[in-house]
Amino acid sequence: MSCHHQVDNKIVPDEAPVILIGNPNVGKSVLFGALTGHYVTVSNYPGTTVEISRGTLKLNGHARPIIDTPGIHSISPLSDDERVTQDILLTYSPTTVVQVVDMKNLRRGLLVALELAEAGLPFILNLNMADEAKAQGIEVDAGRLSKMLGVPVVSTVAIRGIGLEELAQQLNTACQATYTVTYDTPVEAAITRLKSHLPKTALSARSLALMFLSGDDALLTRLIPSEADRAAIITIRRETEQQMAQPLGYLINWQRLKTIDAIMQNVVHRKLGRQLWAKRLERWLIHPIAGWPILALILYLVYLFVGVLGAGTLVDLLETRLFGEIINPWLTHMVETLIPIGLVQEFLVGEYGLITIALTYSLAIVLPIVTTFFLVFSLLEDSGYLPRLAVMLNRVFRLMGLNGKAVLPMILGLGCVTMATMTTRILESRKERLQVTLLLALGVPCSAQLGVILGMVTGLGTMALIIWGGMVIGTLVAVGYLAAQVIPGEQSDFVLELPAIRLPSLRNIVVKTVARLEWYLMEVIPVFILGTSALFILDKTTLLAAIERALSPIIVSWLNLPTQITGVFLVGFLRRDYGATGLFALARDGALNPVQILVSLVIITLFVPCIANLFMIAREYGIRTALAVAAFVFPLAFTVGGLLNQVLQRLNILG
């Protein structure tokens, strides 16, 4: 369907980028993947740590750039991620916008559509997930909706590839909507008054005015350089608000929803839907009683896949067989033959060698574990279970002064704490981001470490497992609670959307895993190489021995551990897994008794994360924060370990 009106006909050139926007969980990324095929790059949006996917859409011989944006609830952002979407809409002009809507949640989707209409952006409305809507008995008259709004409307089931051809063909017919919303008189009067203060941007003056009236202060600072203009705008907003009984942001949305309800009456028809297996499953997953055993079962399955298959079988295959028997001996031989210099030989293949340690470790040990973890995590993500996990654990997190949304980074931390620290930016308040970062750095063992630790702990008996688990969780909860009191700032509201449970597409899971792996390989392996080189230098300059001697008073008397363990802790900081395996080696050689092993395990778990994580904290939150975290966690780990040691010895537990 093409536009048959003459409203300010902007011709959008073929090279103008296509921008996908929409609510979260509507299938934007699936659509993006389907439209772009192989040609995708993921990079940071300039000036932020938010990642944006860009690709190329090939159609009729033309190649058009297409950009996927973070999900939004409104063009006025609620979080840093959403701010990027607003920025993209402000920056790229001209563009074609495709708004992806979950057909069964049309009401919310139309809120954004109305904003696009007000902004004067040419767009297409894409009603996605048509299959789920049909199953619920929801039918939408796309033709009628298109006539009412004045933009093309296309239905799709992106995950099955249905309707994509038509969508791509319709891209050139995107146009500005004709539908307008009229607000209450004081609001309309305010909009008129504001117009003279507003700059020209890709979004219309009317839409900017409404965003300022709704309270988008960050946008105010960004777009209005003059203090006088800003003061004038704030005054107009205050004066308007005083005339109304409710906050302006709410009233504007309320007005929009009223007109949307009128549209929906004409366009949406309800029939009786089928009770799907998915709907019933959704009830059980968050059931106050049944939800817990289900959670335990899921966690156990994750453990089987990551801990046993990944950390056990795959690591064995790669480390012992591939690297141990084939690659390393061959490379060692090559190096020793080709390079006569002893020092260089040692640097590459010696005790702290680049090849024998850094590469072997990161590729043979950590990679299979992290791969299996990311696979499982992507599966949980796409199936819609993760928000339900947050619902189950919300009460526990509230004890710690967090809300359930923190579940996502914390679970991701069991895979790789460095990556999880990056994910903390989905949390809305800075206070919560800092809290979770601290807790991740403190007590969450990453997958590379977890396998070895669990293996050793269970070897000491169930009592040891309980003590270890109790100490770690107890420390986390206590520190979390204290941090909530001390760190200034607001806790954000616990408002979490529960998306429909659906069977994820294998392709999407694999794509997500590959993307995360790529990040992991590029960001983390260089750090391992750096860490090993640092160790090499420390060892060669005998500084390592010196540090061991310096720390030994604490190690020996307070912790009752042999001096060799200093090396293990030091190494554990630079390469977290090696700390655990070094401990394993000491224990196997009989150098430690059960109490010592348990104390060391607790310390290693509570220890500062690997150096890569510190770098990540510095990158996201600044060097001062990173140093503060380190300065807090190290002493705490030793203190808790020492206390545990004293208690175990006095009470004669574990002999």
Added chain:
Amino acid sequence: MLCQLCGYEFEATNMACHTECPMGSHCNLICCPNCGYQVVNESKSFLVQLLHRLWPSSGTIKNSNHQRRPKNARRNTVPLTHIPIGQEVEIDSFMDMPPDRLTRLSLFGLTAGTLIEVLQRYPSPVIRIDQTELAIAKEILEQIWVKL
């Protein structure tokens, strides 16, 4: 304020010993200009504020969940917490809800006149508006008032 020792009345703000002294802004003591008696200014002490939070005095009401009905509540309206699970009701108004929260909820379609249903209360409250399911904190549930 009134000095507890000598009874001298003076203005505790803008004291010269705070404005002239370089440490003045961090000084958490108030000294009587007449007799020199020192009293602690609790609002300026970080440690005291922390102590208040970790160990609230028994005089404070920790739980603001008053059982009394607010005066401005309309007839035939009750908070959503009073509605049984599975019953669909219409939102009437929002009681004492901070503006940010109000705006955020409106983006999910939660406005006066919308139909809402409580799906469960434990382990976390979950509500349904049309086809959207939201897990929300209990305090929010108490602030949404619906028509009986």
